[in-house]
Amino acid sequence: MAGGAAMGIWAKKKDQAMIELSGVAKSFTLYNQGGAAIPVMAGAALSVAPGECVALTGASGAGKSTLMRMIHGNYLAASGRIVVGGLDVAAAEPREILALRRHVLGYVSQFLRVVPRVPTLDVVAEPLLAVGVPVEAARDRAAALLARLNIPRPLWDLSPTTFSGGEQQRVNIARGFAHDYPALLLDEPTASLDPGNREVVLELIEAAKARGAAILGIFHDAGARARVCDREVDVSAFAVAP
Amino acid sequence: MTQAEIRGEAPGADYTFAYLDEQTKRMIRRALLKALAVPGYQVPFASREMPMPYGWGTGGVQVSAAVLTPEDTLKVIDQGADDTTNAVSIRKFFQKTAGIAVTEHTGEATVIQTRHRIPEAPLTEGQILVYQVPIPEPLRFLEPRETETRRMHALEEYGLMHVKLYEDIARHGEIATAYAYPVKIEGRYVMDPSPIPKFDNPKLRMAAIQLFGAGREQRIYALPPYTEVVSLDFEDHPFVPGKAEGACALCGSETSYLDEVIVDDRGGRMFVCSDTDYCAGRRAAGYRGEMAAEEGGA
């Protein structure tokens, strides 16, 4: 599939980082609540090599999701460099970030954001269509993932809007793993999954590592973390004293 | 020549020659020259009040008045006929105000004012055909804004004209426009040929000068002799002139444009030439149609 071709370019040497952060700072200014800047982190640095899975840890509110969102380009870094596949997300143009997201950087968020009216099969196939995979091949791959994640076949033609939380999360994972991204961000991918489906997701992560993907994940599930992660980065280390 | 004739006045009348004052005629002639220089382009002119209501051909009358000379012989037709009220009153108007000769014979006339028809007999060089035009703007049907239609002409944006023909085919299975069928002049301006039947469209390319006058709308346009005139159409729905099936019941002509006439109160009907002079001429030459033969035999 098309991801294979991209892999040729993206499968870097093990020691060469796929995701590399240095000196990253973030603060939020809430103008409608007095306008004071609330610092969240400063001097954040980490790197993830191809085939490696790194866990972000730290207490609730430490900034794990915030850091992940900055890497995805969803939050704007106040300073520092966030280089993914050679692109500094912190300084990139919107279209460069979108191209990066299409080809290189996958993201499984905590909650599925649904496009109204689009059937589940197409929601999952969309990332493949976006990189030019023919419709049939994209649908086949999407169907295989949905089957593997135990989404009942009658649901595939419906929009996931009305699915249960767990079903939506599995659709979200299927979508995130449809294209073989060289880099993956996973925010609590196993939360709210039953043991069977949790096992499937862990296998997907292991397979992604095996094909050389660089993965950064947040796992509250210590068992899962121990099984798939090679090392941990504690975000609390980047905390700024208020 | 009398002094009055030299001054261009009709003998013994209170009017100047052909009713309009010389200044107005000059203004109209200037518009006509411009119209002839830019075939198909609508030239604005200051239409005058005429002693007849709009719809009676005040545009055509003003154009005729501006081109007539004392030596001219005038023919006036309405739907091809010389003897309708409208034709007769316009003819009388010019007899009275210009004192010129009049005729019903197409071949004898130097100026022919017409409403809704082109004579069957081919016109020749030196003749002038003057049309009475109710609505000069062919784009009016779909775009009522004058500012916009003028711009469309200026920029040659004529897609809309084909939309009208498209609508015809979509609704009727064919181009149902039978009168005032739009034409393109010398590959440039789209023009309304006035409400002549589309049967007459092929004749628009002719040896005579054609002048079009719209009184209420204050527009003049023109076609010099032998101007290229193309009826708009689609590749797969080409323009067809069309005409009623059959032959003239009086003269037997199978090629002329026919009018349907009710002949009795039992619903009986027949087809006769709309061009009365043409029909009369054929009968004078001995041609006979079905009805005429029956009449002769009875």
Add this chain to the structure above:
Amino acid sequence: MRAGAFRAEAPVAPILSVRGLTKRYGGRVGCEDVGFDLYPGEVMGIVGESGSGKSTLLNCLAGHLRPDAGEVLFDLGKDGMRDTLALSEPERRRLARTDWAFVHQNPRDGLRMTVSAGGNVGERLMAVGARNYGAIRASALDWLGRVEIAADRIDDRPAAFSGGMQQRLQIARNLVTGPRLVFMDEPTGGLDVSVQARLLDLLRGLVRDMGLSAVIVTHDLAVVRLLAHRLMVMKGGRVVETGLTDQVLDDPQHGYTQLLVSSVLQV
């Protein structure tokens, strides 16, 4: 080799390049000193409160309004980037018929209400010289299908259509000649929510399949979230913030944007 795969895909030259665009209505500011580059395939959303200059800007870009200052450069292909404000009127109108499309908020402003649906879609084709009825009708049918209007409505006039259908017809009418750049002013305004959703889904598909570039004005943040790659936030005629759509909505940097984002239901 550094980041070759996606960099190579990202086009190098913008299709539209706007600099210092300013329009005043007497003493009142319409829009002021607006500048941005739009790349092929990119959809830019313009959001902001009522009166912030969104429509003014869009109409200046599309050549409907003459700005007082600034330039609007458009990629004319072989002729390179040309200032559309310096084009002659015929050139600009030709561009508007072929390369550009403009979808009005009120479908009545963008449709011919007395002409059938098929005639509405066919007009642009005929305007650029199509003269085969069968082919024009086939295109019209194809486009009605794409915007989910039943084939048997092709000869009906838009007056007989619902608001959502009229808007879809307007889109078909605009896209039939395969324009490269589409301007839309509140394309989903005045439609109820479920109809809006269908329309958005349709637009997403068209943008993706045709590789359209688009500038979409709306006050609806849900619309831009789904449709726009990037966002421009306007206030008092000026641009206060620009960026990747989800970044501007989820991590707004300007106080006004924060207010805008917080004042609507979570999208």
